[in-house]
Amino acid sequence: MALTNTLFSGLSGLDVNQQKLNVVGNNIANVNTVAFKATRVLFKPQFYVTDSGGTQPTGDVGGTNPSQRGLGAVVGALDKNFAPGSIESTGKPTDLAIDGDGFFIVKGSEQRYTRDGSFRLNTNNQLVTSGGEFVQGYAIDENFNVIGGQLTSISVPIGTLTTAQATSTATLKGNLSASGVVAGGASILGTQYLTTVGGGPVTASTQLTDLSDATAPATPIFTVGQTFTLRATKGARTLESADFTVGAASTLQDLMDFYRQTLGINTSIPDDGNPATPTPGVTLETDSGNPNSSRLVITGNLGAENAIQIAVDGFQASGQVRPFTFSETTNAAGIASNPNGESVRATFVVYDSLGTPLTVTVTAVCESKSTSGNTWRFLAETANSTNGNRAIGTGTLTFDSGGKLLVAAGNTISIPRDGTGATSPLNITLDFGNVTSLANTAVGSQKSELALQDENGAPIGRLASFSIGVDGIITGVFSTGITRTLGQLAMATFSNPQGLIDRGGNMYVEGANSGAAVIGTPGTLGAGKIISGSLELSNVDLSEEFINLIIASTGFSASSRVISTSDQLLTELLNTSR
Secondary structure, rough: OOHHHHHHHHHHHHHHHHHHHHHHHHHHOOOOOOOOOEEEEEEEEEEEEEEEEOOOOOOOOOEOOOOOOOEEEEEEEEOOOOOOOOOOOOOOOOOOEEEEEOEEEEEOOOEEOOOEEEEEOOOOOOOEOOOOEEEEEEOOOOOEEOOOOOOOOOOOOOOEEEEOOOOEEEEEEEEEOOOOOOOOOOOOOOOOEEEEOOOOOOOOOOHHHHEEEEOOEEEEEEOOEEEEOOOEEEEOOOOOOEEEEOOOOOOOHHHHHHHHHHHHHHHHHHHOOOOOOOOEEEEEEOOEEEEEEEEEEEOOOOHHHHOOOOOOEEEOOOOEOOOOOOEEEEOOOOOOOOOOOEEEEEHHHHHHHHOOEEEEEEEEEEEEEEOOOOEEEEEEEEOOOOOOOOOEEEHHHHHHEOOOOEEOOOEEEEOOOOOOOOOOOOEEEEEHHHHEOOOOOOOOOOOOEEEEEEEOOEEEEEEEEEOOOOOOEEEEOOOOOOOOEEEEOOOEEEEOOOOOOEEEOOEOOOOOOOOOEEEEEEOOOOOOEEEOEEEEOOOOOOOHHHHHHHHHHHHHHHHHHHEEEEHHHHHHHHHHHH
């Protein structure tokens, strides 16, 4: 009976050491497998036969210990070693390694977990494993903000995703010369005197088809259907032309509004109380000698850069029809056209929410000087307003006696974009923080300098590349240079990773003893950080595995010797009994 037990004990030794050899062989085979986790074999005694349970000490006997005989060994456990492996740089942006605890989440036929970050993009630009499972994470909303909570497949649409960025801030730089002259004059342009057909008085509500030249009151100067084109210059720059079509109900006020809007005359500037300062706008001025005769007077904003000129053919229809001719004049207050004063202009491009480029001009004019500093007024205009009004904002810049900007008032401009599909209005904050007002004694009239330093808008661009941060945020870089968040990778941690079930292929699923997956983002809830362009190597220690190989093979040989020895003894016993 004892010899038979010995045979089975030796057999159990063969079995457990053979399993250890299998595990060691698997570890060695996967020494170069990405993120492979080595396994170790733990043995334990199979069970014991108790011949004597032992006795307690008495007054006569000191007690005896139990007498037990073992019947071999069994595999007690196969433990995964989830210690992180070394991290190797690959330079491929879809290769990801986890620095710390946690698992990537992937989904195919079921939700699985892996530390193998050798991902790639499929034909649909989805991030997938080498086996085709979809890498899970969090999507973004229409404003490129990460939507947490609901896992989804990660997509990186290289070459297909397009976007644009509306300008919200434009930063200007330069120096508004403190040596310049305070502006006190503006362009004043007047037409010939007008009356109505038949010689009646003219008002803003007079229909255009009733207007006539005061020198020829019987002949109307407008007819329904005529289209007139206004061409003008402002501060030595040519303005974009605009058309006005005479309708059956068109009034003189409609034409006056057209002039004001097309010429970009800003009428929202507060009155400074100085009667010598021209009031900007388009007005109707009655002839002091003839109350039935009036003329149109166009008064521009202060400063040489706001000087308006309209040539003889500056307002005409086809066939060289010219109802008006404009010339420099005086207004009713007797103020003559005199667009003087230190001023400077900066023209730059901004973008609406669809990426449409819009040209904006900012003109700065010296408004006042004092011992405490200078005040400049800026006026913004654009030809891209959908309501036809070129003037889009005005404000003041107040500098201290050291030329440093103290206050920028009214520095948010608004561009109407109705009917374009873009967000309307487009509001832009003008940042004048890098503008000074110091003396400049340079020769010439242009002593001030103003230019765009930066603006945060961008035209339409295609997704050109991407990167993944340590927090799992996927950032896309577009051809225009702007960046946008494209999503965020999710990670899972377990209270007992060794309780996971290995599905093969570096994939794990929840086990009965692993605990539920705690899903979050990299760097949170105990999860490690992500290192992009890198892969985690196998954590197999070859020197240790070779030692285990020797130990297992020695154990296997010794167990086989136990069996062969028992066989010899049984043979000798049988020979003796004959």
